[in-house]
Amino acid sequence: MGSLFSVSALDKGTLDQVHSQLTDKGVDPGTLKECSLIDNDRGGTFYLKYERLETVMRVWDSHCSWWSFEFERQGEREIMAIRLAQQTGVECPEVLISGQVELAGKSRHYMMSRFVSGAREDEWEDKEPPMRFAKVAVSILEKLKSNSNLTPQALVAQGFMKEGERIDQFPLPYLPDHSSVLSYLKSKAKEIGEPSVVDVVKKVEMLFADVPSLPCGPCLVHSDLHPGNLLLDNSFKLLSVVDWEEAAISDIRIDVAQACLACLDRELIWDLFEQETGMNLGDKKPWLALVALMRFMISVQIDWYEKMGKEVPDSNLSGWESLCGDAEEILIELNILPNPEAA
Structure with a gap:
């Protein structure tokens, strides 16, 4: 389209x-x-x-x-x-x-x-190893974490919400922890009417049984932190982070996991963030699964739209389908989805 x-x-x-x-x-x-x-x-x-x-x-x-x-x-x-x-x-x-x-x-x-005159980070991928993206990503994540505990009361106090405004009227989704994200995804799966997808959400949910809470509360997360959304100058200095329309207020580990999936070395950013902040993020597997599930839900909704005979409202559907394919591979790798090649 x-x-x-x-x-x-x-x-x-x-x-x-x-x-x-x-x-x-x-x-x-x-x-x-x-x-x-x-x-x-x-x-x-x-x-x-x-x-x-x-x-x-x-x-x-x-x-x-x-x-x-x-x-x-x-x-x-x-x-x-x-x-x-x-x-x-x-x-x-x-x-x-x-x-x-x-x-x-x-x-x-x-x-x-x-206008910012810079190149997107993915245009420079062949110039240096993944560590460059990891360092830039972690510096961004550290800054986002600095304004944590973004409760509705804090948003009012900081002038981002009006007194008496409901959090569901706020432009950004307020999903302060993994359970709220999973509940939302489960409700969407039920709304679409796909029991198998609800089961997938439940499997991801089981991974969070022993996930530790963080000393910091919810903060702004970009939700799409990858090299293509970073503008750099010729010396690889970060000029601007762009494309914030996927943003939400949630657990910082969502953004850390998103960045991990965008890096050639999935361990690198998680470990580097822990080193730089002194925080124990816990096991990365549940968060990688949750981020992959978020992407997988796009594929589910595309299928639902086509099943209902509706036009999918996106001018870049092929790009999304590629991303969704990656999400399915990750969920298979994490034993959330069955491996069709093993059947």
Whole structure:
């Protein structure tokens, strides 16, 4: 399925609206000189170069994720996650403006940030061994952990939630521990009507029988921490962590496990994080299984959509299918799913 968006989707009215919003924020970008489509994954990402400002404009479309296919608040999620991440010192895009624009016949949320001239970390993978990614990932994880115990009361105290606002109204999913994540995934499996998937969730749940709690509480987790979401300069210095739309408030071990699966050496990041923080994260197997299960749920939902004769709302379905295949392999490796070759 192709993207809904192209450069032509940004008509003069939309560009004038964005320019006006920049001006209202006290930013004078000058005349627009260049406009191009950078990426059409999960909507559209555009490069807009003005006389005095280079920007990236991201417009969201519905997309697959482990929590839902039809979540309509991707823009709010990403902006809130960036605000929380910046408070911890994590390098993030500088958000200039956000709002609603009319694209492809629908009002859609957008965010415009200052352009960062860097290369995604996966473009440099052949230059150094996995240790470089591990060190960068652990430095990010340490910063995210620094703002832990993100209870609803703490979110109110820090100005991220309004007094009296319910946590289910907050843009980010609030899943403070593994049991809440598993309960959510189990409810989704039941909603879809797949008993076999419920059994898979229960098998992962059994791995958590003796998992120790951490001295720190829930914190912001990126939920998609891999080399392709890190922008580096020519000396491999981290410039920005991007793509925060999968973010949630949960246990830091979810992000550590996500990063482990993105590294060629799965042991490296887990062990390095423990060394750098002095924390005992416990056995990594339950968390690797949980992260793989989160990815596997995307595959389950894709199958359900196709079974129901619905169009899967994602412009990058092939990329997701590859990721889901990796998740199944991990669950087979961890003896959660049966090995079809052994049958």
